[in-house]
Structure formats: C-alpha cells, structure tokens
Amino acid sequence: MLHVAEAARVSVATVSALINGTATVSPELSQRIEQAIRDIGYKRNAIARSLKMGTTRTIGLTVPHITNPFFTDVVSVIQQAFDRAGYAVMLCCTDEDLNTQDDQIRLLLDRMVDGLIVARVGDGAILKRIVDDANVPVVLLDRICEGVDTDTVVLDNQRAVFDAITYLINLGHRRIGYITGTSDISPMHDRMAGYREALHAAGLPIAEELIRFGNFHEIDGYNATMQMLSSHDRPSAIFSANNPMVIGTMKAIRDIGLSCPEDISVACFDDFPWSDVFQPQLTTVAQPVQAIGEQAANLLLDRLAGNRDAPPRKLLLKGRLMIRNSCRPLGAIAQSVSA
Amino acid sequence: MLHVAEAARVSVATVSALINGTATVSPELSQRIEQAIRDIGYKRNAIARSLKMGTTRTIGLTVPHITNPFFTDVVSVIQQAFDRAGYAVMLCCTDEDLNTQDDQIRLLLDRMVDGLIVARVGDGAILKRIVDDANVPVVLLDRICEGVDTDTVVLDNQRAVFDAITYLINLGHRRIGYITGTSDISPMHDRMAGYREALHAAGLPIAEELIRFGNFHEIDGYNATMQMLSSHDRPSAIFSANNPMVIGTMKAIRDIGLSCPEDISVACFDDFPWSDVFQPQLTTVAQPVQAIGEQAANLLLDRLAGNRDAPPRKLLLKGRLMIRNSCRPLGAIAQSVSA
C-alpha cells in the first residue's frame, strides 16, 4: 500500500480511504490511486488488516472424520455457506481424539478465527474451558456438550432410532442387535436411549449381549457383527448407530456366509447417496444434512453479524426413516431359512 | 504479551526470547515469565506473528467437490498430513466453476497462505497468472495445468482407462458407452484418450454417439445414460469416467427397467469403500488416494521447509483395475436377453 501511495503521490491514509470507501476522495486522486493499484498489482494484505481490525473473516470447523458421509455433506454445505459470505474456513479433523481436538481448537483460536463450529468429541470439560476463555461465538454441531451453553444444531436422535427400531419390531423382529460408538457423546447416548425405549415400549427384554460398542470405524462394525453372528442365538436384525460401521456389518455378513435381507435384516443411521441403487437397498435414518449445515452456518453468521447477546439457540431437527429393502418381515426370514 | 512482560517485570523482548527459545534467559526471569503466562492465560497471537514473520503456517487447498469420494479421501489425507506438521488448512470448493476458483485462490493468497494445493478447474491461464504473481509454492493435484510448471501429482489416467476398456473388450463388448466430464481438464482428456486408444488397439470403430459429456454430477450421468439406453442400438457396456456420475448411470438403468450386469455392464473411475459389499459390485479403476494425498502434502511440505529451487517434480501414479461383478462376458448377456 505504501508503494501505491508513493506511486500515486498521496498518503497511505488516502489509499485506505478509497479502498474501503471510508471517506470521500476526489476524482483526480481516485484515478491516480486506481491506476497505481493496477500498475503495481496491489492486493490488500488480509493479515495486517486482521491484526488491526481484530477480525479475520475466517472460521474454524472441526469434525471427527471428514470421510464419514454425514460429515462430508455437512462440511460441504457449511463451506459453501461461508464461502458465499466471504469467509474462509479452516477445517480440522479430530479423528475422535480428545487431545487432537484440544490442540486443533487452540490452533484455530491462536489464528484468531472469528467463530467456531465444532462437532465435539469426548469429555466436554476442556472444550468448555477453551470456549469460555476464547471470546468467539461457538456453535455445536451434531453433538451437545454438557455445560457449554451455546448455539446448537442437533438431531432428535432418540426419536429417530425409536422409530427405526419400532419399525423392525413391527416387522416381527425380537432379537435386534445394536452397534454403537462409545456413548460419551450425545448422539450415541441418545440413539441408544431410543433403542432401549423402543424395546421397552414393545414389552421386549433388552439383551445386553446384543449391544456392541465400537470406535466408529468400519472395522469396529465388522468385529461387532462377527461376534453377534457367531453366537448360537444370533439376532434376526442389526441396527448400526453409525454410518461407516454398517459397511463393516455388511462385510461380516458376507464373510460369514449369510446374506441380507434373506438371513438377516440390517438398518443404520445416516443415509448414503447410493442407497436406493445397489442391493440390498439399505433402510436408513436420513438426517437433513443440508438443513443441518445451513442452520449451523446461519447461527454462526448471525453471531458474526453482531448479534452477540441473544440467548443460546438450540435447534432440534428431525430424522427420517427411509424404508427400503434391507429389512424383511420375520416370517419371510423363517421361510427362506427352512427352504 | 505486553501484559505478561509487565506482570513479570521484564521486557517483551525477554518474553519473546523465552517463548521462542531464541536467546537464553536466566532461570529467575524464566520462572517469573512462565508464572505470568499461566496467571494471565497468555496465548501467542498467530496473526501478529504472521505479519512480522511473513509466514502463516497455513496452506490453502482447493478442490472441485468435497463430496466426490475421491476428493473426500484425498482432502482427508492432506488435512491429516498438515495437521501433523502443525499447519492449518483452509479448504475451498470450486464447484467446477472457474470464477469461483479464481476468487477463492485470491482469497487464500490475500490471507498469506504459505502454499497452495489445487485441483484446478477450467482454463489454466488465469491460474497461471495468479500463481506467477503470488510467491508461494503450488502443487497441482489430480489435474495438470498447461503452462504452469510446478510440482504435480496426477494419475496415469490414459493407461488406467485403457486397461479398463481393454478388459471390457476382452469380455466381448463392442459397443461401449463412455460418459465423461468436460474435457478441458487433463484427467478427462487423458481418460478419453485411453478409451479411444483401447478401441483403436482392438481395431474397433469409435461411435461418437456413444460418447457423452456431463458436468460431473449424478444427474449428468443419469441423463447421459438415459439417452444412450433409449437408442435403438444401445451399448452393451458403459464406462463412467467420473465417480458421482456412475450413481446416475445406475439409477437410469434401474428406471429404464434394465439391470446390471444382466442387461448391461458398468464400470467406472474411482473406487468406493462399499464396492465389494453391495450388488452389483462395481468394477472400478481405483486411485491410490492415500499415496496421492501424502505425496502432494510431502511435495508442498518440502518446499515449505525451504527447498524452493529444486526443479518441478512431476509424480505420475498408477491406477488399479478392481474387477468385480458388474461386467459380464457378452455371451452371458446374449443368453440372459434371449432367456
């Protein structure tokens, strides 16, 4: 900018005034300055501006795994929304690791991000302290956080799984396997509650050996399914509370020589774009990813626009059961087995 | 930092020296300073540091669509690599739009990113100018760029498609539909060349009506497939040069009342994690996503570490044909049709 000012024979203040329209500058000087800007190819340095202004027009976004289709979509929507608003987004993946998340959030805060969207992991205590210290607005995505009272966008997970399990029960299933991630994060906790609630509402017993915990990855779904199917009294249906793990479930079913839905019914949380093209067409609980991403972005954008004092807004969205052909009435299963 | 200095009754220079280990400071002062840092909860401001140092420890990454599974994986790998190295990554999605890409790269450059990884889109001329002006290292990912002579990681696309089409030909297919994105980007151009080369090598004619151009999205694959299948002389196999479009192809096959592989064989570029679990199990060309992401990251990290003068390094990786069951010998197709 100094170069521009010199070339145009004006002061830097005038250049700044012109660029930002913060004061009126005469036509002659305007022209000289614009010419100089073109000649030199001047671009305003956003870092210096940030230092002075105290704002970076950058937000931080942290999710557990970007390869989880749910997060892929949500990240995509959020990124687009901020791009439209002229914000940059720094993306971090915590890999479901608490310390990693910790480091990443500090890294983002050090870089003076104007706001944070976080799908947290693990214990919320540290997150709470970080968020309290930092003076930036935070929106919690997908996962609520005990003690952190801030804008939130989550699904009604309990209700969604209740519906799915009830559907399975109505199909005649009595022994329904349930594969979940560690329940220290709210969605896993709430989904499990939905499972228990549905069984309870139907007057069915809860068989603890049918509940398996994994670490969110395909391999965990594989192992959990293997264990359940190797038992002498295997379930007639399996619900996976997490999207990547259901791939493992399907591989285990295949490897053990069974097939879905003939021998075992399968349903899972989170929809796939290809769900209704390949066989079996998985019955899933679809989350409104577009809405989730947009709401999260809007909530933060609203705070960024200056609305700091509004009380925390908690959005609870509804899932939708997408019934396809991966779950069969239990009668049909009995037939195919006896055939 | 000023606060810390005051609280510890030292100068800011001493605080800085201690934090950065850039000079030795006496035990007494060290202790006082560390105490003050804890008391105040001081965190170094990375923006101010960046302004002074001229480096942000942040890189920019732009891809067309993060929802394209290939890019999802590559972005994930790259993000992890830079996270390990203490870098933040700003992610942008161009949506295959030239102007968007333009704006985003400028936005990243304004923010003084230390380097850029770009899976470019459209005409390379503007990209070239931008890259020349900016004084940051750039690595080109997935797509080379005429005139931009810099580090590059791409696949041997022509060879990969040649292999896939040859496989189809050996199965007995003669009329092979080909669905591609606009060929102004190198992978699409090279893959098409592989298609033509394979037909030519087998002495087969190239039927231009079997080559359809789409815009990379599922809907484009759908439309292209619909058109081909509605013709009186439809192909016996379809190859989709792009991953999202093959979902459209499968939907079109279903909607038109045909089935794969019984009525028509399908193969495509880019592998899916679930390819060998659902039916039909798609035959695909798998890219070494892990290697691609790591190499791109390493190339940039190496430049960032100071190796600026090495000549541009061009990495050409090999694809792998994953043969599954979505392609049938033509004889079998004839049988199932006559049956």
Place this chain on the structure above:
DNA sequence: TTGTAAGCGTTATCAT
C-alpha cells in the same frame, strides 16, 4: 543476560 526501539501492512484519529 536483558532492554530499547524499529518495523511488518493495515486502519483510524485528528489535524490541516
């Protein structure tokens, strides 16, 4: 070993 002070590229206040 420690402190003083200049400077990174902006914006903003206050004279002129």
Place this chain on the structure above:
DNA sequence: ATGATAACGCTTACAA
C-alpha cells in the same frame, strides 16, 4: 478532502 501518526501484537537487531 487529505495527510501525519499512533496503534494492532509480535520479532529482532542492536545497545547496554
């Protein structure tokens, strides 16, 4: 309408 100048928070000669 324009310009001089301080300030944002840091690093780094250089001086003490």
